[in-house]
Amino acid sequence: MKILGIETSCDETSASVVEDGRILLSNVIASSMDLHKTYGGVVPEIAARSHIESVTPVINQALLDANCGWDDISAIAVTKGPGLGGSLLVGVLSARTLAIIKNKPLYGIDHVKAHVFANFITSSPLKNYKLPQFAPKFPALALIVSGGHTQLALFDAYSRYKLLGTTTDDAVGEAFDKVAKILGLEYPGGPSIAKEAVAGNPTAYKLPKAKLKDKYDFSFSGLKTALLRLAQKEIGEDFNFPSHQIHHRLTKKQRADLAASFQKTAIDTLIDKLMLAQKEFSPKSIVIAGGVASNQYLRTTLENLKLPFTIYTDPKLCTDNGAMIAVAGFFAHQVGQTAVDPYSLEIDPGLSM
Ligand code: KG4
Numbered sequence: 389m390k391i392l393g394i395e396t397s398c399d400e401t402s403a404s405v406v407e408d409g410r411i412l413l414s415n416v417i418a419s420s421m422d423l424h425k426t427y428g429g430v431v432p433e434i435a436a437r438s439h440i441e442s443v444t445p446v447i448n449q450a451l452l453d454a455n456c457g458w459d460d461i462s463a464i465a466v467t468k469g470p471g472l473g474g475s476l477l478v479g480v481l482s483a484r485t486l487a488i489i490k491n492k493p494l495y496g497i498d499h500v501k502a503h504v505f506a507n508f509i510t511s512s513p514l515k516n517y518k519l520p521q522f523a524p525k526f527p528a529l530a531l532i533v534s535g536g537h538t539q540l541a542l543f544d545a546y547s548r549y550k551l552l553g554t555t556t557d558d559a560v561g562e563a564f565d566k567v568a569k570i571l572g573l574e575y576p577g578g579p580s581i582a583k584e585a586v587a588g589n590p591t592a593y594k595l596p597k598a599k600l601k602d603k604y605d606f607s608f609s610g611l612k613t614a615l616l617r618l619a620q621k622e623i624g625e626d627f628n629f630p631s632h633q634i635h636h637r638l639t640k641k642q643r644a645d646l647a648a649s650f651q652k653t654a655i656d657t658l659i660d661k662l663m664l665a666q667k668e669f670s671p672k673s674i675v676i677a678g679g680v681a682s683n684q685y686l687r688t689t690l691e692n693l694k695l696p697f698t699i700y701t702d703p704k705l706c707t708d709n710g711a712m713i714a715v716a717g718f719f720a721h722q723v724g725q726t727a728v729d730p731y732s733l734e735i736d737p738g739l740s741m
């Protein structure tokens with residue numbers, strides 16, 4: 389069963405065809421990231437306009453790459469939320485229109501949960517995808533870490549999960565993006581900090597790890613402020629010094645050490661909680677999902693810790709993509725979820741797990 393997945397929740401327009409929830413036949417991604425770089429973050433109006441321009445060619449290319457015609461497609465799955473309203477609208481209205489004119493069942497998908505399902509893809513005729521050999525088994529412990537979300541969840545079925553913890557303030561990816569701005573590194577901050585950190589000493593500065601009442605909850609806002617104060621101190625200024633001027637005064641070494649120390653503290657915090665949950669729940673699989681899951685320091689540290697049954701998918705399937713939406717659509721169908729009415733599927737920008 390081949391499902392077309394469409395994703396437009398933020399700045400990536402993506403479409404993909406996935407067979408039986410595990411074989412990746414195509415994954416086309418057009419990103420408007422370069423247009424946002426000068427602004428230091430995603431500009432919603434620019435993102436929405438780019439989706440309008442890209443959505444039709446991206447869908448056509450996804451079908452072409454998969455060697456599919458519309459007759460081969462059994463259903464359409466589309467991100468309904470969470471995300472930017474204007475961006476979501478483009479994907480949802482495109483999917484609704486296609487579902488009506490091509491007469492296909494339509495599924496509205498939760499983007500955050502779908503990040504987890506990217507890990508179920510285990511084979512592909514496409515080159516350049518390093519996929520896990522085995523799909524996750526339930527119960528599966530999932531660390532979902534993206535620009536908008538930081539969740540630890542225990543899935544005991546495709547559609548059943550328990551949320552163990554979430555962030556009480558900034559998402560971890562958001563913290564990477566904000567700290568990158570302070571250090572004068574380009575958007576998106578995650579890959580920029582990871583690159584900068586390579587030349588830095590991760591133990592050069594001691595930064596705080598938040599202690600929270602609920603042991604599986606996260607907080608990254610204090611870490612971001614601690615980094616800001618540290619950078620101000622390093623250049624000999626007090627807390628009144630504007631954050632956007634700091635990077636002009638940092639030496640190369642200070643910038644690299646700050647990036648490496650921040651990355652270590654943020655990622656170690658994620659790993660501490662993941663390990664705690666692994667001990668408590670003894671899951672059959674552990675999956676890392678979302679844009680931050682492509683972080684190399686996170687992957688290497690986890691690999692060295694030899695956490696059992698951990699699944700690592702290709703970094704291209706960690707950041708936003710249509711494939712994870714197609715897999716989520718397949719599982720929705722598998723568990724007997726009824727398709728939605730294509731005349732009435734609405735976006736849900738504030739959708740939460
Ligand atoms: O999942 P995603 O593509 O979009 C959302 O659903 O938010 O995640 C984007 C986030 C951004 O905050 C970006 O800075 C972060 O993932 N990110 C990374 C890396 N690559 C992307 N964070 C740390 N290290 C990376 N290599």
Ligand code: ZN
Binds near residue numbers: 535708
């Ligand atoms: Zn995402």
